[in-house]
Amino acid sequence: MITEDMLQAAAHEADKALQDSLFDLAKSEHIFSKRFERKIRKLIRRARHPVATVVFRRAVCVCQIVILIFGVWLLADAEARTAFLNWTRRQYESFYEYRANDSSNKTDYSLSWLPDGYTLSYTRELSGNTVQVYEKEDGLRIYFSYSTEADSSSLFVESDYVLCQTVELGDVKADFYRAKTENVSNVLIWTSPDGSTLFSISAFLEQDQLVQIAKNIKVQE
Amino acid sequence: MLIFLQMIETPQEKSKFEILYQQYRNLMFSIARQILKNDQDAEDAVHQAFVKIAENIKKIDEPISPQTKSYVVTIAENKAIDIYRKHQRHMTIALTEEVHGLEVNTEGIGDLAGCILKLPGRYREMILLRYHHGYSIQExxxxxxxxxxxxxxxxxxxxxxxxxxxxxxxxI
Structure with a gap:
């Protein structure tokens, strides 16, 4: 029987041994690549401008109608299963939920067409859900997300500020959420033809531009 | 991303983050390099680890301390194993949890502590974060x-x- 106290004491001892074993590693000096230094400079720059960060955060709070909450949602309702094979959409009083029904293989994607001025700013991965942020010099952003590892994941769209309509992306139907006010971004959500991957794009762009971006998503090698 | 942007807000936290970066980046790189055997992947792991550290900057009291060093080592190893797992997509989650992280000499230490160090990296990180650092499961x-x-x-x-x-x- 291993008690919690025993575990705690042993964990302290194990940690000390681990630290001691790092002595040689700590001495080595690596010359970091320019790419790495650039990313870290960005990280530190954001840290240096807390006020701007707060203002930006507030602006994002206003404009961001897609709340990307990939969390645990203990819910299952057969009636809610609609056109999607592995993802279902369910409408609640104030939001739409996209929920995965099954797990699938992870494939990475990127945008091969972007409106002028946008470049990839950073990518964030959370348990099989990937968010890529493309940014312009004036601060406008495109949020592109996809989720292929579908275990217990949900994506929510606040419905108070949008009108939903169906648009076509080749053979696939997509949900286009047009913002009701100009300080809210438009959103496009759809699944891959086999239903295994849920995509979303959120940006201050018109429907035709979002559709064009969506049509030009490519699989990363 | 958004979560990260919300994390570092005060000059003290900014300073703490820069100190952490200067102090531990090489160590973190060496740890990630040992697991990933590739410089670029190791740098990605270090970057992801710093993003995580930024998110949790409030939990760090003293940037240069054994406790903080242990914490950044654990996070760096964790991110390196994440990237390793990403490269091993054909493996199941259960199998990828078996990835071994840092090699540690277990000579001369207690039996239970030795067993903790023999655990696959992901399991060892969990035990150390929970029982050495005292973080909750949520954290x-x-x-x-x-x-x-x-x-x-x-x-x-x-x-x-x-x-x-x-x-x-x-x-037992």
Missing amino acids: IAKMMGISVSAANKLNQRAKNRLRDLCREEGL
């Missing part, structure tokens, strides 16, 4: 970028594996 889930239920399962599996190892070693 660890956030650090590892997994759901609370996945962190709970990982915690259980880590303890089960530790128990099995102790049985094999004749400790």
